[in-house]
């Protein structure tokens with residue numbers, strides 16, 4: 001199982017749209033995919049038009065009351081199983097901080113490794129413990145960046161956070177940068193793209209997601225773009241992204257997992 005974490009501390013840069021559509025592309029190709037909604041806002045869950053706010057979810061998993069597989073909702077979209085963001089996820093940061101645990105998610109994902117070809121993790125727009133867990137579980141971190149100064153700044157902050165984690169756990173966290181919501185007709189967008197390529201020449205992907213209202217329309221219908229409009233530019237962008245990432249670094253071994261974990265969380 002290859003774990004792709006979609007992360008940025010910048011709100012509204014296209015994380016959820018990217019996570020959903022990337023997962024959908026893999027599902028469409030016939031690969032079993034697990035989509036994890038780690039954002040208490042629950043937008044990825046909302047995007048699948050499910051009503052499961054009161055179900056058990058990741059909080060119960062982190063509290064060691066349930067296994068991850070017990071909170072998976074199968075086949076929410078063709079080929080995609082979902083770990084939804086439920087109401088209790090809002091308490092998860094506090095729960096993880098109590099312990100504190102930064103590799104709980106990596107540990108919980110382990111038993112599902114044989115069941116899925118891909119896991120796609122959608123993060124909240126923050127650098128809290130949910131995001132940290134997703135970063136440390138990742139084989140690859142995908143950073144969507146919208147073309148703005150705040151967008152560029154957020155990449156720096158995320159990378160600084162990742163560098164601290166890499167040093168703390170003596171591990172490497174590979175990442176790729178994905179320009180999103182790009183309107184190439186504007187001079188400003190082209191300038192930001194050039195800046196992005198200059199800063200991260202090795203990591204900026206040779207694909208970008210164009211700005212298009214079709215993605216918003218698809219979300220409103222609870223559909224991934226490949227189901228809503230398979231011939232649209234956005235569907236093309238996400239198919240290309242899925243192909244590129246499929247060839248990215250192979251999954252890491254479980255070498256980074258701690259040998260001993262406490263048995264239960266304090267109530």
Ligand SMILES: Nc1ncnc2c1ncn2[C@@H]1O[C@H](COP(=O)(O)OP(=O)(O)OP(=O)(O)O)[C@@H](O)[C@H]1O
Nearest residue numbers: 011012013014015016017125181210211212215216
């Ligand atoms: N390429 C795009 N073109 C036009 N609109 C887009 C594009 N990508 C995403 N959007 C829209 O922008 C808004 C924010 O996108 P999204 O929810 O994916 O961002 P996010 O980073 O997950 O936000 P948050 O930080 O709140 O979780 C949504 O309304 C979405 O439909």
Ligand SMILES: [Mg+2]
Nearest residue numbers: 015016039043
């Ligand atoms: Mg989101």
